Amino acid sequence: KEEYMMQSEKLTMAGQLAAGIAHEIRNPLTSINGFMKLMRSSKRSTEAYFDIIESELKRIELIVNELLVLSKPQGKHISKPLNILPILDQVITLMKVQAALKNIEIRNDSPDSSQWILGEINQLKQVFINLLKNGMDAMESSGTIWVTVVSTDYEVQISVQDEGIGMTSEQIQRLGEPFFTTKDSGTGLGIMITQNIIHNHGGSIQIESIPEQGTTFTVKLPRISKPEDA
Numbered sequence: 268k269e270e271y272m273m274q275s276e277k278l279t280m281a282g283q284l285a286a287g288i289a290h291e292i293r294n295p296l297t298s299i300n301g302f303m304k305l306m307r308s309s310k311r312s313t314e315a316y317f318d319i320i321e322s323e324l325k326r327i328e329l330i331v332n333e334l335l336v337l338s339k340p341q342g343k344h345i346s347k348p349l350n351i352l353p354i355l356d357q358v359i360t361l362m363k364v365q366a367a368l369k370n371i372e373i374r375n376d377s378p379d380s381s382q383w384i385l386g387e388i389n390q391l392k393q394v395f396i397n398l399l400k401n402g403m404d405a406m407e408s409s410g411t412i413w414v415t416v417v418s419t420d421y422e423v424q425i426s427v428q429d430e431g432i433g434m435t436s437e438q439i440q441r442l443g444e445p446f447f448t449t450k451d452s453g454t455g456l457g458i459m460i461t462q463n464i465i466h467n468h469g470g471s472i473q474i475e476s477i478p479e480q481g482t483t484f485t486v487k488l489p490r491i492s493k494p495e496d497a
């Protein structure tokens with residue numbers, strides 16, 4: 268009976284997601300359609316219409332690309348032993364360039380010894396790119412984002428703490444809902460994808476947030492002992 272419930276819940280989830288995708292893609296499609304018609308009937312130069320059509324196409328591309336992350340085959344690639352620390356270093360190096368443009372500093376506080384988990388490197392990078400990007404988006408300009416790694420016997424905990432606008436409890440409730448966004452050009456898919464990836468890695472994710480003060484996302488992943496060939 269329990270399994271049946273789970274199956275039907277999943278179907279509802281898939282239906283909701285499909286409805287969301289249809290809606291999100293229909294808007295730019297309607298707009299592209301409209302501007303194409305205008306261009307057909309207009310004798311004047313239509314340069315400006317090209318810009319709009321191009322940006323609407325980019326929007327569809329962004330949504331589709333984010334969704335592709337979700338549909339990538341899971342499971343069989345997930346079980347590779349990985350040291351999480353160099354993965355975090357790489358992501359931070361990548362994001363520091365964007366952060367510097369907003370005068371935001373990303374600081375990293377990690378243990379000296381390797382921290383081993385089982386996972387798929389690109390999916391894990393995606394998680395920390397999403398969290399760092401959200402942290403940066405939440406900060407006007409200047410400030411610090413802390414990436415902290417702590418380990419227990421069983422878990423590696425990675426937290427990403429920003430000094431941004433924070434979230435209300437209503438916002439926190441809605442996190443992970445497909446297409447929930449408060450940003451003008453957001454997709455509202457980042458957190459859903461992040462939760463999905465962490466769940467598939469046997470981990471969990473926690474959120475603490477105070478409006479006007481900042482947000483901390485903590486990712487917990489099962490820790491493994493150092494692999495023999497490492």
Ligand code: ADP
Nearest residue numbers: 401402405448449450453454455456457458482
């Ligand atoms: P997007 O970034 O495209 O909006 P996400 O799923 O990544 O999509 O985030 C959904 C919403 O959650 C954001 O629009 C924002 O309102 C809120 N959010 C996520 N991370 C943070 C954060 N670090 N600080 C404040 N709000 C956040």
